[in-house]
Amino acid sequence: MVAEPFLSPTPSHLFGTDWFGRDLLARVMVGGRVSFAVAFLSVAGGGALGTLLGLLAGYFRGPFGAAILGVSDGVLAFPPVLLALVLAAVLGRGIPGVVLALGLFNLPYFLRLSHAATLTLREREFVLAATAAGVSTARLLFRHILPNLASPLLVQATVSLGAALLAEASLAYLGLGVQPPHPTWGRMLGEAQSWLGRSPYPALFPGLVLALTVLGLNVLGDLLRDLLDPRVRPLLFSPFGPRPRGERKGEGGGAP
Amino acid sequence: MLRFLLNRTVAMVAMILLVTMAVSLVLTALPGDAARLVLGPEAPPERYEAVRQALGLHEPWPLRFFRWLAGACRGDLGFSFRYPGHTVAEILRRGLAVTLPLAGLVAFFSFVLGVLLGTLSVSRLGGLLDLLLSMGNQVFLAIPEFWLGILLVGFLSLRLHLFPAGGFPGWGEGRAWLHLALPLCVLALPRVAYFARLSRAVLADVLFADFVRTAWAKGLAERAVLFRHTLRPALVPLVAGLGLTFSRLLAGALVVEQVFSLPGLGGYAVEAAFGRDVPLLLGMSALVTAAVVVASTAADLAYGFLDPRIRAS
Numbered sequence: 420m421v422a423e424p425f426l427s428p429t430p431s432h433l434f435g436t437d438w439f440g441r442d443l444l445a446r447v448m449v450g451g452r453v454s455f456a457v458a459f460l461s462v463a464g465g466g467a468l469g470t471l472l473g474l475l476a477g478y479f480r481g482p483f484g485a486a487i488l489g490v491s492d493g494v495l496a497f498p499p500v501l502l503a504l505v506l507a508a509v510l511g512r513g514i515p516g517v518v519l520a521l522g523l524f525n526l527p528y529f530l531r532l533s534h535a536a537t538l539t540l541r542e543r544e545f546v547l548a549a550t551a552a553g554v555s556t557a558r559l560l561f562r563h564i565l566p567n568l569a570s571p572l573l574v575q576a577t578v579s580l581g582a583a584l585l586a587e588a589s590l591a592y593l594g595l596g597v598q599p600p601h602p603t604w605g606r607m608l609g610e611a612q613s614w615l616g617r618s619p620y621p622a623l624f625p626g627l628v629l630a631l632t633v634l635g636l637n638v639l640g641d642l643l644r645d646l647l648d649p650r651v652r653p654l655l656f657s658p659f660g661p662r663p664r665g666e667r668k669g670e671g672g673g674a675p
Numbered sequence: 676m677l678r679f680l681l682n683r684t685v686a687m688v689a690m691i692l693l694v695t696m697a698v699s700l701v702l703t704a705l706p707g708d709a710a711r712l713v714l715g716p717e718a719p720p721e722r723y724e725a726v727r728q729a730l731g732l733h734e735p736w737p738l739r740f741f742r743w744l745a746g747a748c749r750g751d752l753g754f755s756f757r758y759p760g761h762t763v764a765e766i767l768r769r770g771l772a773v774t775l776p777l778a779g780l781v782a783f784f785s786f787v788l789g790v791l792l793g794t795l796s797v798s799r800l801g802g803l804l805d806l807l808l809s810m811g812n813q814v815f816l817a818i819p820e821f822w823l824g825i826l827l828v829g830f831l832s833l834r835l836h837l838f839p840a841g842g843f844p845g846w847g848e849g850r851a852w853l854h855l856a857l858p859l860c861v862l863a864l865p866r867v868a869y870f871a872r873l874s875r876a877v878l879a880d881v882l883f884a885d886f887v888r889t890a891w892a893k894g895l896a897e898r899a900v901l902f903r904h905t906l907r908p909a910l911v912p913l914v915a916g917l918g919l920t921f922s923r924l925l926a927g928a929l930v931v932e933q934v935f936s937l938p939g940l941g942g943y944a945v946e947a948a949f950g951r952d953v954p955l956l957l958g959m960s961a962l963v964t965a966a967v968v969v970a971s972t973a974a975d976l977a978y979g980f981l982d983p984r985i986r987a988s
Binding site: 498588593608611 | 964
């Protein structure tokens with residue numbers, strides 16, 4: 420059952436309907452599934468691999484570490500949208516290319532984070548104690564060093580998830596990712612652009628939901644960072660208190 | 676100084692080499708080959724062979740990459756597949772004519788405006804104005820810029836007819852600026868928020884330093900304390916952000932360029948990817964990587980001017 424096209428928001432169609440008379444609220448809800456899946460997959464994949472490589476580069480240092488950092492800088496130098504386009508030329512326009520591109524885009528941030536933290540952690544007494552107790556390198560890395568990275572990694576993952584959602588929407592707008600007729604926020608916006616003269620709602624609501632989602636994730640990231648940072652925690656609940664060293668760490672979400 | 680420059684140049688060349696090599700290798704993995712793409716599926720076999728020879732596809736990858744590199748060093752990036760008869764260099768020049776001024780203007784204005792807003796925030800640290808500005812930054816960092824672009828086109832162009840809805844008449848026309856006004860605003864807004872947030876964070880760190888307290892104790896005016904004593908030592912990370920923002924814009928303005936149908940680098944990149952135009956994608960990757968590396972080196976050089984301690988080392 421399809422309603423009249425270009426309906427304004429009404430009680431039976433809260434977001435209105437699009438050019439085919441499809442309910443916009445339903446399409447926005449379904450579209451979010453793909454966007455979230457792609458963002459989660461790329462952050463989880465890129466984050467896990469980046470963290471692992473950062474641990475190794477930080478622990479072993481030397482030419483091995485330098486090589487890993489160099490390659491990561493190379494990836495960071497390459498713009499994510501262009502990366503996605505190059506991969507689209509090879510893998511086609513489907514989801515795998517987009518996940519791979521966004522995963523690669525996320526990887527260096529996690530790598531630098533875990534590399535920097537590992538460099539300082541490896542000099543600490545508990546690492547020395549574990550080594551003296553005869554703990555194997557793998558166990559040392561994953562059971563003794565990695566847990567100490569949990570909170571900055573969690574903060575980075577939250578911020579990265581928002582950035583990945585934004586990037587996924589841009590790529591979908593360009594026609595990369597899940598193909599029609601399946602809806603996704605970015606492509607809904609792209610299609611709505613040609614109907615702007617008739618009704619603003621198909622272009623308004625998917626973007627609004629996307630913006631609110633990203634805003635929510637960014638605020639959550641800020642909050643987590645403050646909660647997990649013992650230096651800032653006492654200041655957190657005095658709403659106007661200055662945040663001396665809070666803001667800079669989570670800035671890694673990527674320059675726009 | 677000379678040693679630093681030499682080191683950076685070597686690193687720069689290595690980085691460009693690494694990235695173009697990776698891109699070239701990835702593009703070689705394309706299923707189907709370029710000659711087929713140029714000619715279409717029905718071409719006779721002898722023409723197909725001739726084109727393969729002409730494009731050098733019968734040679735192994737390392738040799739091809741070396742040839743491309745040798746050409747690239749002389750400024751010859753080869754011919755485009757997607758736009759037959761045009762060289763890659765010519766297409767890139769045409770795209771840059773729009774994208775370069777756009778990226779430069781956006782980076783400059785968002786840096787100045789963002790740092791001003793950040794300074795304003797810090798001058799009222801913890802106050803109502805600071806809170807409102809911080810909230811505004813969060814909001815503008817979360818808004819997808821192409822969505823903002825679509826909404827502005829819908830409202831200002833289609834409804835109120837204040838601005839053209841898209842396209843670009845070329846620099847000779849007086850209306851060129853009118854066509855760039857909306858894309859400029861749309862690209863600048865999230866970047867202003869980025870710089871405002873970054874500068875607020877950096878400045879808030881410096882604000883509690885002893886030398887700032889000394890400046891206050893000397894009885895200096897607020898403006899002098901903020902701009903001369905607090906902002907100057909905070910400029911180094913901000914300039915790093917400026918370099919990154921500018922170089923990211925060359926390829927990062929792509930989506931907004933598409934929204935406003937501007938004939939910048941972005942449109943060519945999309946066409947190249949969907950048309951599997953290997954030489955154009957390769958040339959564009961080389962150009963953009965070079966821009967990123969040059970911008971970050973320029974930012975490193977600027978640190979020396981801003982911070983004598985870095986100059987000394």
